[in-house]
Amino acid sequence: MNFLDLIWLIPLFPAIGFVINGLFGKRMSKTAVGVIAAGAVLLSFIFSAGAVLQLVQLEPEARSHTKELYEWFNVGQARTGEGLAEFSVKWGYLLDPLSAVMILVVTGIGFLIHVYSIGYMHEEDGFYRFFAYLNLFMFSMLTLVLGSNYLMMFIGWEGVGLCSYLLIGYYFHKKSAGDAAKKAFVVNRVGDWGLSIGIMLIFVTVGSVEFKEVAEKVHEGVVAGMFHVSDPIFITIALALFVGAAGKSAQIPLYVWLPDAMEGPTPVSALIHAATMVTAGVYMVSRSNFIYQLAPEAMMVVAVVGALTALFAASIGLVQNDIKRVLAYSTVSQLGYMFLALGVGAFAAGVFHLMTHAFFKALLFLGSGSVIHAMHHEQDMRRMGALKNKIPITFWTMFIGTLAIAGTPGLAGFFSKDEILWRAYSSEQGHIVLWLIGAIVAGMTAFYMFRLLFMTFFGESRVDHHTAQHIHESPKSMTIPLIVLAAGSLVAGYIGLPAWLGTNAFEHFLEPVFEPLPIPRADAHAHSHGEEIGMAAVSVAIALAGFALAYFKYCKRSWEEQREVRQYGPLYPALLNKWYVDELYDALFVNRAKGAGASMWKFDSKIVDGLVNGSAWTTVKSAVGSSWWDRWIVDGLVRLVGGVVKTLSWPLRLVQTGYVQNYALVMVLGVLVFIGYVLWGTP
Amino acid sequence: MVTTFHYLMLSAALFTIGVIGVLTRRNIMVILMSIELMMNAVNINLIAFGDRLQQVSGQVFAIFVITVAAAEAAVGLGIVIAMFKNKETMNINEIDLMKW
Numbered sequence: 176m177n178f179l180d181l182i183w184l185i186p187l188f189p190a191i192g193f194v195i196n197g198l199f200g201k202r203m204s205k206t207a208v209g210v211i212a213a214g215a216v217l218l219s220f221i222f223s224a225g226a227v228l229q230l231v232q233l234e235p236e237a238r239s240h241t242k243e244l245y246e247w248f249n250v251g252q253a254r255t256g257e258g259l260a261e262f263s264v265k266w267g268y269l270l271d272p273l274s275a276v277m278i279l280v281v282t283g284i285g286f287l288i289h290v291y292s293i294g295y296m297h298e299e300d301g302f303y304r305f306f307a308y309l310n311l312f313m314f315s316m317l318t319l320v321l322g323s324n325y326l327m328m329f330i331g332w333e334g335v336g337l338c339s340y341l342l343i344g345y346y347f348h349k350k351s352a353g354d355a356a357k358k359a360f361v362v363n364r365v366g367d368w369g370l371s372i373g374i375m376l377i378f379v380t381v382g383s384v385e386f387k388e389v390a391e392k393v394h395e396g397v398v399a400g401m402f403h404v405s406d407p408i409f410i411t412i413a414l415a416l417f418v419g420a421a422g423k424s425a426q427i428p429l430y431v432w433l434p435d436a437m438e439g440p441t442p443v444s445a446l447i448h449a450a451t452m453v454t455a456g457v458y459m460v461s462r463s464n465f466i467y468q469l470a471p472e473a474m475m476v477v478a479v480v481g482a483l484t485a486l487f488a489a490s491i492g493l494v495q496n497d498i499k500r501v502l503a504y505s506t507v508s509q510l511g512y513m514f515l516a517l518g519v520g521a522f523a524a525g526v527f528h529l530m531t532h533a534f535f536k537a538l539l540f541l542g543s544g545s546v547i548h549a550m551h552h553e554q555d556m557r558r559m560g561a562l563k564n565k566i567p568i569t570f571w572t573m574f575i576g577t578l579a580i581a582g583t584p585g586l587a588g589f590f591s592k593d594e595i596l597w598r599a600y601s602s603e604q605g606h607i608v609l610w611l612i613g614a615i616v617a618g619m620t621a622f623y624m625f626r627l628l629f630m631t632f633f634g635e636s637r638v639d640h641h642t643a644q645h646i647h648e649s650p651k652s653m654t655i656p657l658i659v660l661a662a663g664s665l666v667a668g669y670i671g672l673p674a675w676l677g678t679n680a681f682e683h684f685l686e687p688v689f690e691p692l693p694i695p696r697a698d699a700h701a702h703s704h705g706e707e708i709g710m711a712a713v714s715v716a717i718a719l720a721g722f723a724l725a726y727f728k729y730c731k732r733s734w735e736e737q738r739e740v741r742q743y744g745p746l747y748p749a750l751l752n753k754w755y756v757d758e759l760y761d762a763l764f765v766n767r768a769k770g771a772g773a774s775m776w777k778f779d780s781k782i783v784d785g786l787v788n789g790s791a792w793t794t795v796k797s798a799v800g801s802s803w804w805d806r807w808i809v810d811g812l813v814r815l816v817g818g819v820v821k822t823l824s825w826p827l828r829l830v831q832t833g834y835v836q837n838y839a840l841v842m843v844l845g846v847l848v849f850i851g852y853v854l855w856g857t858p
Numbered sequence: 859m860v861t862t863f864h865y866l867m868l869s870a871a872l873f874t875i876g877v878i879g880v881l882t883r884r885n886i887m888v889i890l891m892s893i894e895l896m897m898n899a900v901n902i903n904l905i906a907f908g909d910r911l912q913q914v915s916g917q918v919f920a921i922f923v924i925t926v927a928a929a930e931a932a933v934g935l936g937i938v939i940a941m942f943k944n945k946e947t948m949n950i951n952e953i954d955l956m957k958w
Contacts, residue, residue, distance in 0.1 A: 833954030836889075840881050843877055
């Protein structure tokens with residue numbers, strides 16, 4: 176079977192699953208719904224794996240397969256920077272190393288999370304609704320990463336945004352969930368605005384929206400001297416696209432929706448708000464790497480924003496008490512790492528971290544879901560503790576996930592994070608400050624992740640008596656995905672070994688996509704392996720320090736709120752309240768928008784309604800006048816005519832008595848007159 | 859000797875009585891009967907002149923008039939009955955539908 180020509184089926188399976196579950200799910204059994212949803216994703220995974228296996232067998236230069244199904248739309252000629260160009264968009268799918276990585280991550284982890292959800296969501300109402308949305312999400316996400324042009328990507332981009340909204344608001348009867356869903360949707364709109372501007376500018380500048388064509392034309396333009404490094408138009412495009420990426424991938428200043436998105440069910444947090452959807456921005460920037468290469472200033476913005484987001488989110492994560500919120504801020508922080516990598520030109524490193532992060536963050540979220548499941552929907556770590564022996568599988572898998580994210584040498588997170596840190600320092604756009612921020616964040620990551628682990632599984636039990644009796648390990652459908660993901664977190668890093676250990680197969684695989692443009696570059700400083708090992712050792716040491724601190728504060732001594740508050744001093748309320756960013760946004764934007772809405776409402780109710788009511792009043796008044804005119808003038812004339820005729824006809828009327836005898840009498844008299852005339856009248 | 863003149867006088871008298879009856883009486887039945895009187899006055903006229911001129915057409919006409927009168931009486935009485943049913947009166951003064 177030629178899987179390469181069947182890649183269009185990959186997004187289609189979940190779409191069919193969505194239609195079946197969405198239309199008939201209510202009447203089907205929960206088992207059937209779950210089997211259809213998970214089965215659709217499994218089929219996608221099998222086809223993805225088949226296609227990627229066949230792709231790998233091709234020559235590295237030929238590893239790019241486009242499958243165009245039909246022309247989606249064509250609006251004819253348009254004027255662009257390249258002269259007239261036809262604005263024609265194909266419904267096509269592109270499989271190259273980058274999308275290969277993405278579809279494997281999306282379908283693989285997506286399938287595990289579908290299986291997990293069958294167990295986790297079993298007691299919930301609207302079971303079929305959940306799986307229908309989840310399948311719709313898989314369809315959108317696969318369209319996003321497989322689409323062969325920017326507009327296909329945009330469909331997927333909007334689709335995942337919609338599913339995110341639907342799934343955050345899954346518990347729609349809770350006001351907080353509804354608010355969080357709306358917040359996610361509105362904040363993402365800001366990003367989508369940037370993305371759509373970027374796509375339009377790409378077409379206007381280059382004359383195409385097909386990924387391959389744009390890449391080729393940019394390449395030719397650079398060779399022909401048409402496009403230059405730091406061209407303002409490319410800086411604008413790159414920044415506009417980054418606004419989109421910041422919205423979807425939760426970077427400063429648009430990260431605020433992601434922590435609130437934890438109102439959704441935990442599998443959703445794992446699949447959408449940690450492992451796959453939020454990496455769409457990373458994918459999009461990597462996909463547009465040829466544009467970013469022409470805009471080093473924009474790349475610097477990306478790197479700085481990424482580094483600051485990593486630091487900022489990690490600092491908030493230090494003191495959060497909700498188990499899912501810690502993971503949410505951790506996600507934001509890790510996404511910051513990815514953008515730091517993209518910003519310094521290490522696209523492959525960013526995508527590598529995307530992949531490893533997908534494993535361990537999905538694992539951690541599903542693990543936290545398992546804890547929440549065991550604790551009967553308790554999410555507050557202050558009421559957990561000493562769960563290690565009660566739910567051992569969850570503990571051990573989460574322990575592996577924590578080790579991986581903290582950058583323990585040998586696990587997935589270590590390789591990808593270290594690659595990013597090294598490139599942040601060593602690449603031509605890198606800087607020691609970026610490395611330093613990254614390293615500090617690595618320490619903070621280790622600290623807050625072990626704080627989570629210790630507060631949840633070690634120390635004294637703070638579980639209330641009633642719940643404590645019912646703590647139980649999750650069913651197999653939940654623990655098996657955890658185990659698989661834990662295995663992934665252990666070994667996924669070995670496909671991208673650092674240079675001092677071996678060859679980075681992952682980077683090599685992605686090379687055709689991230690082909691450098693023929694532009695002048697500053698000579699990269701020569702760096703020795705020794706330097707790299709040294710830097711790695713320093714970052715590991717910092718992470719170890721974070722671990723040690725967490726160990727002494729939360730494991731040696733059990734957690735106490737008073738002590739924690741005292742130790743942070745005045746910083747504590749600021750950290751706990753997320754640096755008051757939500758309050759700031761409320762004051763700056765939300766309340767302004769509400770005020771603008773209120774004043775528009777006033778304008779509407781006073782001016783617009785006033786005009787309408789005024790015109791109604793005028794109509795009524797003029798109708799009264801018109802009716803008076805009609806009654807007295809028009810009718811008056813008619814009656815006057817009638818009256819005159821009536822008066823004049825009065826004498827004649829008297830003749831008409833209506834009595835037959837009167838008429839007969841007149842007849843007789845007339846006859847007599849005639850007779851008289853005949854007898855005596857004539858001479 | 860009864861001459862044509864006498865017949866004519868009788869006829870004129872009868873006719874005049876009929877006319878006065880039609881013009882003065884208020885009962886619609888009486889008016890119809892007065893009309894019969896006028897018609898029979900005409901019949902006498904026809905027969906008188908038929909006798910004087912020794913022609914049979916006078917008598918023929920008279921019989922013709924009687925026949926038509928019978929038909930007229932039938933129609934007239936039908937109208938009267940229909941009117942009585944609607945107006946419940948025989949008084950011609952109460953029947954003034956022909957006034958404007």
